[in-house]
Amino acid sequence: MHSYFKNFSVILYAIAFIVFPLVGTAKENDRSETYRLLELFGDVFERVRADYVEEVSDENLIEAAVRGMLTDLDPHSAYLNQKHFQDMKIQTKGEFGGLGIEVTMEAGYVKVVSPIDDTPAFRAGIKAGDLITHLDGDHVQGLTLSQAVEKMRGPIDSNIKLTVRRGTKSFDVPITRDKIVIRSVRSRTEGNIGYLRITSFSEQTESGINNAVDKIKNGLGDKLVGFVLDLRNNPGGLLDQAVMVSDAFLEEGEIVSTRGRVQENAQRFHASPGDVANGLPVVVLINGGSASASEIVAGALQDHRRAVILGKKSFGKGSVQTIIPLGRSGAIKLTTQRYFTPSGVSIQARGISPDIEVDQARIEPLEGTRRDRRHEADLRGALQNDQLEGPKQENDVDKKPGDAKVKVPLASKPVDYQLARALDLLRGLALYRNRIVN
Structure with a gap:
C-alpha cells in the first residue's frame, strides 16, 4: 500500500510542478501549500481505497473527486463522463438516430405523447396515447424513461421492434431508425x-x-x-x-x-x-x-x-x-x-x-354577472333602432327580468392568460397604428 501511495504522491507532485512552475520566491509559499493539499488528497484517496467497506475502483474514486471539485465551484460547472458528454452533444446538435416520438412514463410503460411528423414512428402508424410495452421483445417495466429512450435510439438504418398496446389490442410494429431532428x-x-x-x-x-x-x-x-x-x-x-x-x-x-x-x-x-x-x-x-x-x-x-x-x-x-x-x-x-x-x-x-x-392566472366569470346585467334593449317599450339588421324577437320587449335562462358555458381547455395578454397587447398596438395611419 505504501509503495502505491508513494507513486501516487509522485504523480500529484508532478502535476503541481506543471501547473505551478518555478517563477520566483514570491510564489514559493503558494506552491508549498498546493503540495500540502495534494498530499492531503493522496492520503484520503489511499485511505478510502484501502479501508472503505466495499471495494471501489480507482476510476470511480477519481471521477467522484473531480466531480466534487467542479460542482463545489458553482451550480453549473460539472464533470461529464464519456456517456454524459455524448448525450450532451446529441442534445446541443439537435439530431440523432431514432424513431421520432415524444414519450413519457405511465404505469411502468412508455407512453407516446406525440409522434413527430414525417419520422419513422409517424410513418409506421404510431399514435398519441399508445403504450409501448416491449422493445425488441424485452419488457420495458423496470426501465427508467432515459433507459427506454436510450434503447429506442440507435444507428441510422438499424431496426427495432416495438410492442404496442392500443386500447385492448397489442401488436408488434417493426421500425427502421432514421435521422431525427429535434424541433426547438x-x-x-x-x-x-x-x-x-x-x-x-x-x-x-x-x-x-x-x-x-x-x-x-x-x-x-x-x-x-x-x-x-x-x-x-x-x-x-x-x-x-x-x-x-x-x-x-x-x-x-x-x-x-x-x-x-x-x-x-x-x-x-x-x-x-x-x-x-x-x-x-x-x-x-x-x-x-x-x-x-x-x-x-x-x-x-x-x-x-x-x-x-x-x-x-x-x-x-x-x-x-x-x-x-x-x-x-x-x-x-x-x-x-x-x-x-x-x-x-x-x-x-x-x-x-x-x-x-403578468402572473399566469385562470379566468373565471363572476357568478351572476350575466343575469344581473341589463341593457337599453331589455327595457319595456324601448325604442327600436332601424339600422339594426334582422327582426326583433317578440319576447325581447315584453320579457321580465329574470325570465331569461342563463346559459352555462361549456368546459373548454385552460386559457393561457399570459399569452392572451400578449395577443391583446399586439392587437391594441395594431389598432393604434392603423388609426395613426388613417
Missing part, C-alpha cells in the same frame, strides 16, 4: 399574429426561427400585425444561437458581451442589418423558467426597445459555461465568463424584469 422551434398563427415558441437553443434554433417566420408571413401576408416570441420555461442552450436569434429581430447594435478573469478575452457580439419581422411589434414572454440564452435574447430586445417583455422575472443565470474535452475521459463544463446585456447589466442572480408583469 414551434410556431402557429393566433388570428393575425404569429406565435413563435423556442423550447431550447440548439444548433437548429436559428434556422427554425427563420423558417417559422417565413411560413407565417406566407400564410398571413399583409394581415400579419406582429409576433409573440415565447421563451417561457426555456432553460437556455448555445450562446451563438441566442446571438443569432436576437440578431434576427435587430437591425444594429450590441447584442451581448461576455467577460471573464482575463479582460483581453472579453467578447462583444453585434447585430447585422436585417429584421425578419420587418419592424412589426414583438412581445417576448418570459417567466421564472427562462434562463441563460433566453435571458440574452430578452435582454437584448428589451435594451434596444425592439420588443415588449411580458410575464414574470426570469431565472437569473448570467454565466457562460465552456465545454473542455478531456480525450477519452469525457469533458468538463466550466464556468468561464459572465454575460452582460447591451446596457452593461449583469443578469447573474438578478434576472430580466418584464416591462409588463
